[in-house]
Structure formats: C-alpha cells, structure tokens
Amino acid sequence: MTPNSSRFRVGVLGAGTVGAAFHALLEARADAIGAEMGLRPEISGVLTRSRGDFEDILERSDLIVELIGGTDPALEYALRTLRAKRHFVTANKQLLSRHGEELFAAAGEAGAQLRFEAAVAGVVPAIRVIAETLAGAHIERVHGIVNGTTNFILTAMERTGASYEEALREAQELGYAEADPTEDVTGRDAAAKMAILARLAFGAPVGLDDVPFEGIESVTAEDIAYARELGLSLKLIGSAERVDGGLSVQVYPAFLYSGHPLAAVNGSFNAVTIESPDITEITLSGPGAGGSQTASAVLGDVISAMIPPPFNSPPAKPMPLVTDRESAFYLHVEVADRPGVLAQVAEILGMQGVSLESLVQKGIGEDARLAMVMHPVLESRFRAAVGLIGRLDFVRSAPRVIRVISETFE
Numbered sequence: 376m377t378p379n380s381s382r383f384r385v386g387v388l389g390a391g392t393v394g395a396a397f398h399a400l401l402e403a404r405a406d407a408i409g410a411e412m413g414l415r416p417e418i419s420g421v422l423t424r425s426r427g428d429f430e431d432i433l434e435r436s437d438l439i440v441e442l443i444g445g446t447d448p449a450l451e452y453a454l455r456t457l458r459a460k461r462h463f464v465t466a467n468k469q470l471l472s473r474h475g476e477e478l479f480a481a482a483g484e485a486g487a488q489l490r491f492e493a494a495v496a497g498v499v500p501a502i503r504v505i506a507e508t509l510a511g512a513h514i515e516r517v518h519g520i521v522n523g524t525t526n527f528i529l530t531a532m533e534r535t536g537a538s539y540e541e542a543l544r545e546a547q548e549l550g551y552a553e554a555d556p557t558e559d560v561t562g563r564d565a566a567a568k569m570a571i572l573a574r575l576a577f578g579a580p581v582g583l584d585d586v587p588f589e590g591i592e593s594v595t596a597e598d599i600a601y602a603r604e605l606g607l608s609l610k611l612i613g614s615a616e617r618v619d620g621g622l623s624v625q626v627y628p629a630f631l632y633s634g635h636p637l638a639a640v641n642g643s644f645n646a647v648t649i650e651s652p653d654i655t656e657i658t659l660s661g662p663g664a665g666g667s668q669t670a671s672a673v674l675g676d677v678i679s680a681m682i683p684p685p686f687n688s689p690p691a692k693p694m695p696l697v698t699d700r701e702s703a704f705y706l707h708v709e710v711a712d713r714p715g716v717l718a719q720v721a722e723i724l725g726m727q728g729v730s731l732e733s734l735v736q737k738g739i740g741e742d743a744r745l746a747m748v749m750h751p752v753l754e755s756r757f758r759a760a761v762g763l764i765g766r767l768d769f770v771r772s773a774p775r776v777i778r779v780i781s782e783t784f785e
C-alpha cells in the first residue's frame with residue numbers, strides 16, 4: 376500500500392465465477408489503483424450462502440458489488456445499499472431489466488451511483504458509451520449480438536454444417552452453454568439485455584416483459600446452407616429503435632448480408648452497434664462473458680464510482696411500444712414438385728403486397744424445397760401470407776420464417 380492513499384471499502388456479494396475472479400483482480404490491481412488515485416480499493420467483506428452477514432458488510436463498505444444473480448435477494452440488497460447512500464455495482468441483467476426504475480429512483484434519491492456495465496455484453500463497454508460518451512447524441516437505433524452462447528452455436532452451424540442439437544452439445548462441452556441452456560437459446564437473456572440498453576438509449580421505461588423475443592431452437596442446418604447461397608449469415612439480433620414516435624425493442628434470429636458490421640462477429644463474441652445521425656454508427660465488440668472478462672468490467676465500474684461526480688440516469692419518460700415493423704424476410708417451405716406450385720405461392724405473396732427478392736429451389740424426390748428472400752414488408756402482411764401458404768394442399772412442411780436485415784453500411 377502506498378503511504379498516503381486512503382481506503383475505498385468494497386463489499387462483495389457472491390463468490391462464484393465472476394465474484395471469485397473480481398476478488399482476485401481487485402487484490403492484484405489494488406496497489407496500482409491506490410498509487411494512481413490516492414484511494415486504494417479493499418475488500419471489506421464477502422457474502423455467500425454460507426458465510427458473511429449483509430448488514431455487517433454494508434456497514435463496513437463504501438460500495439457494494441453484487442455478483443449473486445437473479446432478483447431475490449439481489450433486489451433487497453441493492454435497495455438497502457442505495458438507501459444507505461452507498462454505491463452499488465452489479466453484473467445482473469435480471470435485476471436491471473426487471474427493477475431498473477426502482478433502482479434508478481433509489482440511486483437518484485440517495486445521490487449514490489448505480490453502475491452495471493457487466494450486465495450487458497460482458498466487457499464490451501456498451502453501457503458506458505451510450506450513457507456517457509453519447510449522452511448528448513440523439514440515438515436512433517441500438518442493435519447487436521448480446522448473447523455469446525447463441526452466437527457460438529450459430530457460428531458452429533455455419534462453419535461445419537452441424538445441426539442445432541450438435542452445435543448446442545459442442546457449446547455445452549466447451550463451457551459456452553449451460554447444462555440448461557433455455558435462457559440463452561430462447562432469446563430471453565438477450566431480451567433482458569436489450570431492455571437495459573433501450574432504457575439507457577431512449578430514456579423510456581422498458582422492462583423485460585416489454586420485449587418480445589424469439590430464439591434459435593428451430594433454426595435448421597438447411598436454413599443456414601440455403602442462406603449461404605444467397606450470401607447471408609444468421610445471427611440472434613437484439614434491436615431497439617425509434618419508430619414513428621414510439622419504440623420497438625425485440626430479439627429475433629436474422630440473416631445479415633456480409634457487409635453488415637455484425638455479420639463478421641463470430642463465436643462467443645458480442646457486439647453492439649449504436650446509430651445516431653450525429654455519429655453515423657459505432658460498433659463495439661469483444662468477449663460477452665467469462666469470469667475474468669466480466670470481473671474487469673465490474674472493476675472498471677468500481678473505479679468510476681470512486682471518482683465524483685456521480686453519473687445517474689435521468690428519470691424515464693414513457694414512449695409507445697411498436698411491434699408490427701417493416702422487415703425483409705426469409706421463407707423456407709417444402710412443397711410437392713409439380714407445375715403451378717411456385718405460381719400459387721407467388722400469387723399469395725403478391726396479394727399481400729409481398730415481393731420476392733431472391734429464390735433458391737431444389738428438388739428432393741417427389742418434393743421441392745423453396746428458400747426465398749422477400750423485399751421489406753410490414754410483418755403482419757407477411758405473416759398473413761405465410762398463414763395462407765401454410766394451408767395450401769401441396770405444402771409438405773410448416774413454413775419457416777427468419778428476418779433478413781438488408782442494410783450493409785458500405
């Protein structure tokens with residue numbers, strides 16, 4: 376410890392993957408931080424299910440780091456910390472996406488800092504850039520790949536032609552997916568992160584329950600192979616954007632053309648693209664998870680909280696949530712291979728105002744597979760056309776639909 380540095384006391388809740396890595400990182404870096412800032416961070420106590428007492432740790436801390444996860448008891452600890460006018464740092468997306476407004480209000484009233492960089496996209500500094508660097512910019516859209524597990528699976532399917540099940544198994548063996556992967560593969564984890572990003576980017580109270588999400592469980596190796604022929608690659612996209620005075624926040628698998636900045640983000644990496652007329656666009660990418668990476672983002676938040684003045688998000692203003700959006704779509708359908716089939720499909724699409732951009736057709740014995748990409752159209756019109764196509768007597772399998780993002784930023 377340097378002679379003149381005073382102490383900044385950090386209480387840590389949780390000692391699992393991230394908690395243990397944070398503890399080790401803080402101890403390794405404490406002297407250097409103390410020498411530079413004149414304030415040395417020190418662990419004042421650790422709470423797990425079997426050791427430590429929260430009240431006692433709070434009493435002895437200037438800041439609490441929460442690395443337990445979930446909302447119970449994390450919410451209670453967060454509120455008790457902020458009400459005691461102590462800073463609160465967390466990596467917990469569930470807590471922020473479900474109880475963000477309550478926490479922002481408590482932090483504002485107490486004049487304490489609430490920081491949560493590691494809750495979205497791991498060490499990728501999306502929160503800091505949106506809330507601080509771009510605090511004066513008018514943000515139009517934030518979209519990205521905010522779940523590393525699904526990106527790993529989709530990349531493996533694309534590179535090796537593996538099925539969804541095979542790629543998931545590989546991800547589990549390598550530690551990129553949990554034994555129960557539901558939160559990740561259904562898109563729910565990404566939805567929580569997009570709710571947090573939308574709240575910050577647009578200042579509107581968006582919670583997890585406001586974000587419709589679709590996952591990747593029904594994506595097939597075939598979809599990916601056909602799309603490759605059309606020059607497309609598949610990503611699980613989280614999107615939050617201003618639409619007609621409202622806000623659209625969604626998570627869905629989407630095909631991207633190779634010029635799109637998110638198309639090159641592979642494996643377990645995350646990336647977030649922020650668009651504003653003031654800056655055109657910024658894309659940030661890097662590891663989305665991992666104990667030491669997440670711990671590094673948490674330590675960055677702790678150091679920021681050591682420096683006044685505090686950053687706190689301004690109060691949220693409600694905005695209407697828009698769900699029926701215009702998009703391009705990929706449609707895959709298996710049909711009987713006989714004359715007139717394509718004409719009938721095209722007629723239904725035309726009746727709903729849907730126009731075809733490209734088509735791949737392949738025979739499989741008596742049947743044929745059609746993989747089509749449509750020009751942008753209102754989702755409700757496209758879904759109506761798909762409903763009608765699905766009822767045609769020559770259709771052999773339920774049609775599969777995936778969005779296509781047609782911008783390329785070139």
Ligand SMILES: NC(=O)c1ccc[n+]([C@@H]2O[C@H](COP(=O)([O-])OP(=O)(O)OC[C@H]3O[C@@H](n4cnc5c(N)ncnc54)[C@H](OP(=O)(O)O)[C@@H]3O)[C@@H](O)[C@H]2O)c1
Binds near residue numbers: 390394422424
């Ligand atoms: N892992 C990552 O790569 C990653 C990335 C980004 C964000 N995060 C977020 O970081 C947080 C922690 O994740 P993790 O992977 O480190 O979790 P973890 O390995 O499961 O560790 C959780 C820790 O919390 C403790 N805990 C659980 N319930 C508790 C309770 N009721 N009271 C006190 N302590 C309790 C556990 O204590 P015991 O030891 O007694 O069980 C354990 O030490 C989560 O919010 C997660 O979403 C994780």
